[in-house]
Amino acid sequence: MRTYQPSEIEPKWQAVWQERRMHRTDEDRDKPKFYALEQFPYPSGEGLHMGHVRVYTIGDVIARFKRMNGYRVLHPMGADAFGLPAENAAIQRGVNPREWTLKNMKRIREEQARLGVSYDWERYVGTCLPDYYKLTQWLFLLFYERGLAYRKKAAVNWCPTCNTVLANEQVEDGLCWRCDTEVTKKELEQWFLRITDYADRLLEGLDRLPKWPEKVKAMQRNWIGRSEGAHVTFTIPELDHEKVTVFTTRPDTLFGVTYLVLAPEHPLVPKLIRGKENESVIADFIERMRKESEITRTAADAEKVGYFTGAFAQHPLTGENVPIWVANYVLMDYGTGAVMGVPAHDERDFLFARKYDLPIRVVIRPEEGDTDELTEAYTGEGKLVNSGDFSGLNNREAIKAIARHLEEKGLGGPTVNYRLRDWLISRQRYWGCPIPIIYCDDCGIVPVPKEHLPVLLPEDVVFDGKRNPLTTSESFVNTECPRCGKSARRETDTMDTFIDSSWYFFRYTDAHNEDMPFDPDKVKEWLPVDEYIGGIEHAVLHLLYSRFFTKVLYDAGLVPVDEPFTSLLTQGMVLKDGAKMSKSKGNVVSPMDIVEKYGADTARMFILFAAPPDRDLEWSDAGVEGSYRFLNRVWRMVEQHASLFEQRPAPDTTSKEAQELNRLRHRTVKKVTEDVNDRYHFNTAISAIMELVNGIYAYPEDADRGTLADAIETVVLLLAPFAPHITEELWQRMGHQDSVHAQSWPTFDPAALVQNEVEIAVQINGKVRDKVVVPAEADKSEVEALVMKLDRIQTLLEGKTVRKVIVVPRKLVNIVVN
Known part of the structure; x- marks a missing residue:
């Protein structure tokens, strides 16, 4: 009897699948479609880690299961290949990032193939390849034509270690998301995409995604941060009645304003403090605030620090002079960069007023009790007092009434505010998609004509870590204006790499189109993605941006859907000793070491069996051994009964033993089908297959052989999506000529489940x-x-x-x- 040798059978079947193009996308349009997609990897020098193995294995089980159930499946793969790590590696090694990246892409493809994942490699995309980034540039020009890409000078997040700008979403607790360096502010001319134009649609779309985790939807809602309120316009007499507008969600408290606070970066502050006694003190304060992160400034436990500017604003409804302060907790990027201080009815304002001895004026009184002697801000409901003609109104009614009154008087009015800011896409680095813009002294900003794409990354650059390498290439920077033909210069910023991953799932439908990012008819055939699998760490960054791109392309008539992903599965992390695997913790397990020792099928079985896909998985060497033993058991089961399949006897289920095994077989088919199709509970599906194997081993030697053969064959078919190599080999050993993965999924007979x-x-x-x-x-x-x-x-x-x-x-x- 032959023994199970994964090191022999796995390369054998991988070669057969490649030769037969087994995983090429089925184009039979009579079949229902299923688009199974895992987030593509960044090709780092370390190859795949166990988190990757988990994602790809989950996706592969779904894809293989759907094929066996009669679907034509699109299951593609690629590489998210631009990015700062490659550039840093180039600086350290003195090589072009292209060499480092292409080598890593090749390695990762080889490792993915060793896992037996059924990708349609003919649709592979690499975002750093010119045929891809040419079309990323094409899409940028589409955004520009539609008024959604623009350039402005702004205070941006700057990482001094990475020497580049970061979007708000890439700053985590005040630190760079890649290197954990403290982020500072810097004034630069930058390119932005108007994602804020789509804020309401991005919110509304979440309500149409019932198959997305609620946690992810909540994270996106919070990031967009929609809040209804009113704009209120104050005037500043000493600046010739220049206006300053505040946003408030509580216009009902307007009569309780006793001071205004401006962000240190507010453009009016230099005018207000000029010539004042504390001008230099406030100027130093402003400079300190430029270096402090937003997270630090707005933390709940952060000390609120402010300075009186010496200027006053005029209250729009009372005409009262209100002192103008500047403080650390007000941000220029939120609202208007100015807030009204209502210390009687806002806890933060209350503490600030107490600290700096500012007036506290009560304008809302509860139905019972009083607010004359406040020890803390009163934030509950009640009736307005000290509020002119609005006194006596319930404060909820007053919110709308005062907002309408401001609108009628031209002093503000109802409005909606968002936490979301436009997407900053400029990056001061080489290894990214060049922004297809030219600057001409006569013509101004000139987009590169689409027929001139791609704008290729040059080779004659200097990687010294001190500047943007693109600025060192004269052949790149110096060009001619496509409009007037005069000397001009190219944009030297490249795009945020999240641009590349915001549309790759469309490219897979038409991966070889040289003229357009994709044929709209091919997108219509496959989109939306039926199951998207990836980490929750991309809940805001990648997923929000992808939804934004999809809505823009929908508006442009290029795609038929405005939401790209019907169902989202966010897999849990792989832990070892209770912590996420990382080199720094010394708890990394190499996937390829497991494949070398036990085979890819064992790695897949363990990763699927150890925990439900959405839960964290604790690595267990014993669990890996257990999965390997189980596959050996399945192998021996087929080997021991190989003769059964030479002259397959017809099943006879009249005996009690045959009835019980037949019933177990049908019950297992039902269980596995429902667990995989309805719930993605792969662990319980595998457990059910194990029970069937136990039933086969316990089956009497003298019981019906045809029933036994059916049960063994069912085990191999049910196991095929989980362990594709061993089942392919066993299927052949059982006398079949075609692939196990080309078979129809087993069905169950409800009548056979009835127990007498x-x-x-x-x-x-x-x-x-x-x-x-x-x-x-x-x-x-x-x-x-x-x-x-x-x-x-x-x-x-x-x-x-x-x-x-x-x-x-x-x-x-x-x-x-x-």
Whole structure:
């Protein structure tokens, strides 16, 4: 009998699949479509990690299962290949990032193939390849033509270690998301995309995604941060009544304003402090705030620091002079960069007013009790007081009434504010998609004509880590204006790499189109993605941007859907010793080491069996060994009964043993089908297959052989999506010529699940005293009668009085006695 040798069979079948183009996308339009997609990897020098293995294995099971169930499946792969790590590696090694990246892309493809993942490699895309980034530039020009790409000078997040700008979403707790360096502010001319134009649609779309995790949708809602309120316009007499507008969600408290606060970066601040006594003190404060992160400034426990500018604003409704302060907790990027201080009814304002001895004016009084002696801000409901004509109104009614009044007087009015800011896409680095813009002294900003794309990355650059390498290439920077033909210069910023990953799932539908990013008809054929699998760390960054891109392309008539992903599966992390695997913790397990020792099928089985896909998975060497032993058991099961498949006997399920195995087989098919198709509970599906294997091993030698053959064949078919190599080999050993993965998924017969007899426990006063087999459909009186006739039960009941008989159908009988 041959032994299980994964090192022999896995390369063999991988070569066969490649030669036969087994995983090429089926174009049979009579079949329903299914688009299975895993987030593509960044090609780092370290290759795949266990998190990757988990994502790809989950996706592959779904894709293989759908194929066996009659779907034509699109299951592609690529590489998210631009980015700062490659550039840093180039600086360290003195090589072009292209060499480092292409080498890593090749390695990762080889490792993915070793896992037996059924990708359509003919649709592979690499975002750093000119045929891809040419079309990224094409899309940028589409955004520019539609008024959605623009350039402005702005205070941006700057990482001094990476020497580049970061979008707000790439700053985590005040630190760079890649290198954990503290982020500072810097004034630069930058390119932005108007994602804020789509804020409401991005919010509304979340309500149409029932198959997305609620946690992800909540994270996006919070990031967009829609809040309804009002704009209120104050004027500054000493600046010739220049206006300053604040946003507030509480216009009902407008009569309680006792001061205004401006962000240190607000453009009016230099005018207000000019010539004042504390001008230099405030100027130093402003400079300090430029270097402090937004997270630090706005943290709940951060000290609120402010300075009086010496200027006053005029209240729009009372005409009262209100002092203008500048403070650390007000941000220029949120609202208007100015807030009104209502210390009686806002806890932060209350603490600020107490600290700096500012007036506290009550304008909302609760129905019961009073607010005359405040020890903290009153933020509840009540009636307005000290509020002119609005006094006496319930404050909820007053919110709308005062907002309308401001609108009528031209002093503001109802509005909606968002936390979301336009997407900053400029990056001061080489290894990214060049922005296809030219600057001409005569013509201004000139987009590169589409027929001149791609704008290629040059080779004559200097990687010294001190500047943007693109600025060192004269051949790149110096060009001519496509409009007037005069000397001009190219944009030297490249695009944020999240641009590349915001549309790659469309490219897979038409991966070789040289003229357009994709043919709209091909997108219509496949989109939306039916199942998208990836980490929750991209809940805001990648997923929000992808949804934004999709809505823009929908508006442009290029795609038929405005939401790209129907269902989203966010897999849990792979942990070891309770912590995420990382080199710094010394707890990394190499996927390829596991493949070398046990085979890819064992790695896949463990990763699927150890935990449900959305939960964190604790690595276990013993668990890996257990998966390997199980596959060996399946192998021996087929080897021991190989002769059964030479002259396959017809099944005969008349005997009790054959009936039980046949019933177990159908029950397993039902369980595995529902667990994979409805719930993605791969762990319980594998557990059910294990139970069927146990049933086969327990099956008597002299019982019906045809029923046994059916059960063994079913195990191999059910196991095929999970362990594709061993099942392909066993399928061939069983005498089949075609691939196990080309077979139809097993079906179950509901009639076969019906159990004619069941074994039930018999208890006396709650203790099991006997067991008995009864007809499965027997009613309570019939079961009771059968139990009371049992010799052992009659003996145990002698001399006792039966008080009650409790019958739980198909499970137990409990006889209650004195």
